[in-house]
Structures are given as structure tokens and as C-alpha cells.
Amino acid sequence: MANEIGLRCRECGRSYEVLPMHVCSFCFGPLEVDYDYAAVKRVISRQSIEAGPPTIWRYADLLPAEEDDSVDLGTGYTPLIKAGNLARRLGLGELYLKNDTVNPTWSFKDRVVSVALAKARSFGFTTVACASTGNLANSVAAHAARAGLSSYVFIPADLEAGKVLTTAVYAPNLVAVNGNYDDVNRLCAEIAAEFGWAFVNVNLRPYYAEGSKTLAFETAEQLGWKAPGSVVVPVASGSLLTKIDKGFRELAQVGLIDEALPRIFGAQAAGCAPIATAFKAGVDVIRPVKPDTIAKSLAIGNPADGYYAVNAVTASGGAVEDVTDEEIVAGIELLARCEGIFAETAGGVTVATLKKLADGCRIDPAGSVVAYITGLGLKTVEAIEGRVSPTATIEASVDDFRRALSLSGGTEGLPTLDRAIG
Amino acid sequence: MATNVRIPAPLLSLTDGKTVVAIEGSTVRELLDSLEVEFPGIRERLCDQAGELHRFVNIFVAREDIRFLDGLDTSVHQGQEVSIIPAVAGG
Numbered sequence: 408m409a410n411e412i413g414l415r416c417r418e419c420g421r422s423y424e425v426l427p428m429h430v431c432s433f434c435f436g437p438l439e440v441d442y443d444y445a446a447v448k449r450v451i452s453r454q455s456i457e458a459g460p461p462t463i464w465r466y467a468d469l470l471p472a473e474e475d476d477s478v479d480l481g482t483g484y485t486p487l488i489k490a491g492n493l494a495r496r497l498g499l500g501e502l503y504l505k506n507d508t509v510n511p512t513w514s515f516k517d518r519v520v521s522v523a524l525a526k527a528r529s530f531g532f533t534t535v536a537c538a539s540t541g542n543l544a545n546s547v548a549a550h551a552a553r554a555g556l557s558s559y560v561f562i563p564a565d566l567e568a569g570k571v572l573t574t575a576v577y578a579p580n581l582v583a584v585n586g587n588y589d590d591v592n593r594l595c596a597e598i599a600a601e602f603g604w605a606f607v608n609v610n611l612r613p614y615y616a617e618g619s620k621t622l623a624f625e626t627a628e629q630l631g632w633k634a635p636g637s638v639v640v641p642v643a644s645g646s647l648l649t650k651i652d653k654g655f656r657e658l659a660q661v662g663l664i665d666e667a668l669p670r671i672f673g674a675q676a677a678g679c680a681p682i683a684t685a686f687k688a689g690v691d692v693i694r695p696v697k698p699d700t701i702a703k704s705l706a707i708g709n710p711a712d713g714y715y716a717v718n719a720v721t722a723s724g725g726a727v728e729d730v731t732d733e734e735i736v737a738g739i740e741l742l743a744r745c746e747g748i749f750a751e752t753a754g755g756v757t758v759a760t761l762k763k764l765a766d767g768c769r770i771d772p773a774g775s776v777v778a779y780i781t782g783l784g785l786k787t788v789e790a791i792e793g794r795v796s797p798t799a800t801i802e803a804s805v806d807d808f809r810r811a812l813s814l815s816g817g818t819e820g821l822p823t824l825d826r827a828i829g
Numbered sequence: 830m831a832t833n834v835r836i837p838a839p840l841l842s843l844t845d846g847k848t849v850v851a852i853e854g855s856t857v858r859e860l861l862d863s864l865e866v867e868f869p870g871i872r873e874r875l876c877d878q879a880g881e882l883h884r885f886v887n888i889f890v891a892r893e894d895i896r897f898l899d900g901l902d903t904s905v906h907q908g909q910e911v912s913i914i915p916a917v918a919g920g
Contacts, residue, residue: 418885430915432839433874435885586892593889596914600838601848610838692884695896709894714884 410447411471414438414613417715425471427530427605429612437711438613440471448661453632456624456663460484463518463621469657470621471614472525478554480511482521483621487629487777492745493758497765501775503635505626506748512549512573513783514542514751515647519618520550523607526614532605533557538595539608540588540643540704541570542782547607548577559604561591566703569786587698589708619647623654626777627664634658634669636774639761641753641781642673642682642727643705645716651779652719669777671720672770673727674760676700676752680729682713687727691717701732701790702752704782726769730759736790738762742780749784757781832905834860835912843868857888858901860911875913887914 414423418436429438451468459465463483464474486506494502507515520543527535536559537547544560551558560574564583575581584591599609607615627634634655640648652671658664675683678700681693693713698706710716720727730738735752738759743749750758761778764770784791799811831851836844844850852867854860865872875886881901882888888895891909895901905911 428838430837430839430885432842435839435874435883435915437885589894590892593887593892593912593914596837597835597912600841695894697897709887709896711885 409471409473410442410444410450410468411440412443413441415441427526427532427610429610440613440617442469442471442657444657444660451661451663453628453663456628463521463618466621466624469617469624469654469661470522471617472522472529474525476525476528477521478524478528478550479521480517480550480553482510482517484625485509487626488746488748490746490778493742496741496745497762499765499770499772499776502761503626503630503775503777504742504746504748505622505777505779507622507779507781508748508750508754508783512542512545513786514546515619515622515779515781516542516546517550518621519543519615520546520607522618523605523611523615524550524554524556526611527556527605527607528554530605534559534604536560536595536599536604536606537608538562538588538591538606540706541566541574541786542704543608544574544579544581545570545786548574548579548581551579552577561595561598563588563591563703567787567789569788573786587708588703588706589695589698592707616646616650619650620654620657622647622779623651624658627655627658630775630777632664634664634667635777637670637672637725637770637776639672639674639757639764639770639776639778641705641757641779642675642710642716643707643753644710645673645682645712645714647779647781648673649712649715649719652723668723670725670771671723672725672760672764673716673720674757675727675729676702676705676735676756677729677731678702679706679708680727681708682710682716683727683729685713686717686720691721693717700735701787702735702756703787704751704753705756726764728760728763730756730763734759734763736794739784739790740794743784748780750780751782751784751787752790753782754780754784755790832860832907833910834864835910837913837915839915840871840874840913843871843874855905856901857890857895857903857905857911860905861901885915888912889914 416431416436461484510517534557558579599606679698695709735755738755801807889912895903
């Protein structure tokens with residue numbers, strides 16, 4: 408059950424009641440949900456969690472909403488896959504992939520939306536909304552349809568077709584805005600102030616963001632109730648990274664894991680890397696940028712949690728790196744070819760960054776590493792268009808097939824079939 | 830020359846609930862000075878002691894973040910809309 412006691416400003420510490428608001432009335436600092444951790448500690452245990460549903464709601468004691476209010480499409484408790492092939496390729500000893508591509512709308516956003524809509528319902532909202540680079544739009548539209556709530560979903564007009572169609576199919580009010588994501592975000596802040604809707608990532612943001620902690624909770628549980636040595640997290644606003652950090656800390660605080668917390672590594676696209684830039688310069692002041700990258704889901708030029716992300720990374724002994732668009736696509740392909748997982752561009756950013764860190768000996772090859780794969784590749788098929796295609800196109804004859812085989816000259820990986828055919 | 834300034838939710842209590850106010854000034858700094866005269870107390874919500882914008886406050890002139898322009902010295906021309914927006918984030 409929900410153990411939250413209120414909201415607190417991360418900057419000035421002022422407290423507020425549990426209300427649909429996201430910024431401090433005094434200093435504009437972001438508000439965060441505050442819990443009665445003593446009460447949580449009394450009720451939570453490994454057993455109580457293990458007895459829970461195979462979804463994010465097994466962690467309800469550390470989420471700011473009631474499972475009864477939830478709009479559950481079956482989100483979370485996604486596979487933690489041991490990636491032996493990729494580990495060997497990268498020279499790492501123990502690598503796991505948290506595969507969030509399998510969520511109901513194929514991205515980790517289902518976690519934050521499931522929590523946000525539960526909260527929206529408890530506040531009595533009948534219209535939900537969001538500003539999105541795609542995955543959030545998809546998730547809000549689907550969950551709103553299931554919940555019977557009206558929805559307004561705002562996206563940049565140039566979003567990938569996969570994301571537009573997979574959102575539109577649920578029949579939300581889908582508004583394509585001529586601008587980049589930061590423009591859409593600004594517009595939604597203005598609309599949220601006027602229209603009184605539940606914008607999941609505006610006025611419900613403190614509750615919404617808490618859903619991301621479940622990625623840390625599940626990782627620890629699936630590793631046998633311990634934190635990994637290192638985690639690699641894609642970074643857009645910085646919220647996911649800071650909440651994964653918070654999730655591990657909370658588990659330690661309520662006694663579910665011991666204090667050894669992971670090193671946190673952030674992954675950004677070079678074409679939009681304000682947080683990586685700040686980290687590398689040794690500062691926590693974020694200079695906004697104009698995004699220019701194929702990784703549209705990470706294209707936030709003015710990341711609101713950037714300051715906190717840099718500090719969380721620094722405190723953990725990790726780093727933030729960035730990779731080029733070419734490296735991103737190579738990352739998508741490497742993941743698919745090594746482990747059979749097809750990730751969107753954000754996943755390519757994560758894998759490419761992991762590779763960069765491993766190649767540069769900046770991630771401990773002896774400790775366990777968990778990389779978060781946050782969205783499915785079908786959402787950004789444009790990234791691999793023109794790079795992958797059929798190996799051959801033939802007539803329906805064995806001779807044609809033999810011809811194709813001999814032309815390919817026994818391509819790397821292709822078995823010679825002559826023995827099998829006989 | 831008055832400019833329309835869009836006021837965010839956390840400051841509405843200082844502007845008697847008005848979401849858009851007409852304010853005089855030819856730079857953002859001047860607009861803030863005029864805002865403070867008309868709605869005392871608003872400045873300390875937006876700026877620190879040194880007179881710089883708080884980290885979590887964004888000001889847009891004609892939809893451009895002033896951090897990409899000339900900061901508080903950004904010029905404001907007739908007809909341009911100015912928005913004060915708390916730093917929001919991802920999706």
C-alpha cells in the first residue's frame with residue numbers, strides 16, 4: 408500500500424501535501440515523493456515482495472499509489488538476461504541485460520505510466536496527458552484506453568513512424584507539434600497550467616518518476632537480493648538514472664539489500680549530451696543544447712534532472728559517456744547479433760556506451776554489470792533501414808539456392824549445407 | 830512597450846491568478862524589474878541573490894530559451910511572447 412507522506416522540494420526542502428504538483432512554489436525546485444520509511448520497513452520483506460504479483464506492483468510498498476487504483480497491463484518484472492555472448496565480445500566477466508522491450512507497449516515507460524495513472528485516478532482526474540518523444544505517448548495512449556480515460560498526447564511532428572502509429576492506434580487525441588521535444592515540453596507546461604488535466608510528466612511528475620525505481624528493485628531481486636557492481640543507464644532528462652540510484656538506496660535503507668551500491672554509468676548520444684558534457688567538465692551546471700541525433704527518445708536539450716544525474720553518477724564512482732550516431736546503430740546491431748534482442752536507438756546508445764567504457768577499461772570487468780535496454784527496436788526501424796536486408800533473393804529452386812550459397816562464398820556464420828543436403 | 834508574459838502555476842498566487850500579464854520592458858531583465866514593481870516578491874522566486882536565474886527557471890522569448898540568446902539581457906520586441914517555465918523534463 409502507498410506509504411507516501413507528502414512531497415518535498417529537492418532544492419530547499421519545503422514540504423507539501425500529496426497533491427498534483429511538481430515544482431516548489433517557492434524556488435521552482437523539483438518535488439519528490441517522501442515516504443515514511445520506518446513504516447515501509449515494518450511491512451516490507453523479501454518474502455512479501457516474492458509473494459506479490461509478477462509486475463511492478465509487487466513493490467507497491469515503495470510506490471506512491473495504490474495497486475487497486477492501478478491500470479495494469481502487466482508491466483514490469485521483465486527478464487534479466489545473462490548476456491554471455493556480448494560479455495565475451497566486450498571482455499566483461501558477468502553482464503546482464505534488463506530487457507524492458509517486452510513491456511506491454513514495449514518500453515520502460517509502462518512502469519511510470521502505470522504508477523501515474525493510478526495516482527491520476529486517485530486524484531479524480533478524468534483526462535490524462537503527456538509530452539513525449541514517443542514511448543511515453545505510446546504507453547499513455549494504451550493505458551488510458553484500458554482505463555477508459557480521455558487522453559491528450561503531444562509529440563514532435565517529426566517523430567518516427569513506428570512511434571506515431573503505435574500511439575495513434577489506441578485512439579488518443581494525438582497532437583503533433585511543429586518543434587522539437589523541448590518545444591513540446593514547454594507547450595505542455597503552459598497547457599497544464601491552463602487546462603487542469605493530469606499531465607503524467609508535468610503535474611504528476613513526482614509520482615510518475617517513482618515508477619522507474621522498479622528497474623532497480625527488480626534488478627536486485629533477480630540477482631538474488633543484491634546490487635550489481637555497475638549499471639549502465641540511458642540518459643534523456645536524467646530522471647531514470649536518478650530513480651535507479653534512488654531505488655537501490657531505498658532497498659538498502661529498508662534492509663532488503665546490503666549497503667554496497669552500484670557504480671552508475673550514464674549513456675547519451677553525442678548529438679545531445681548536455682549531461683555527459685557537464686560530467687566530463689567536472690561541473691554540475693548543465694548548459695542546454697539543441698539536439699541533433701537519431702536517438703530521438705534521448706533528445707532532451709534541457710534535462711531537468713541533469714544536475715541530480717551528474718551528482719548521482721559522481722557520488723557512485725561512475726561516469727557519463729556519449730556515442731555517435733554510427734556507434735549507436737552499431738550498438739543496436741551488436742546487441743541483436745550477440746543476444747537476439749532488438750533495441751531501439753536508446754538501447755543502441757546504452758550498448759555502444761557499454762562498449763566504449765569496456766574498451767577504455769573504465770568499467771570493472773570482474774564485477775557484475777547490468778545494462779538497461781529500455782525500448783524495442785520496432786519503434787525506430789529507420790535506424791537500421793538500408794543497413795540490413797535479405798542475404799539473397801532467389802527463385803524457388805534448389806539450383807538457385809546453391810548458386811546463392813556459392814556466391815556468398817560461405818559467408819561468416821553461414822553453415823556449409825552440402826553435408827546436410829548430401 | 831508592453832509584452833505579454835506567461836506566468837507559470839507556482840507564481841499565480843502572486844499575480845492574483847492571472848496566467849498572462851502585460852509588462853513593460855525592452856530586455857528580459859527590465860521585464861523582471863517591472864514584474865517586481867507590479868507583483869512584489871516575484872523576483873526572489875525567479876532569481877538568486879546575484880540576480881541570476883534560478884537553475885530550475887527557464888524563460889523563453891518567442892519560444893527560444895534565453896540561455897541560447899543573451900540570457901537576462903535578451904532583447905524583447907513588440908509582439909513577442911515571453912514565457913516563464915519551470916524546468917520540466919522527459920518523456
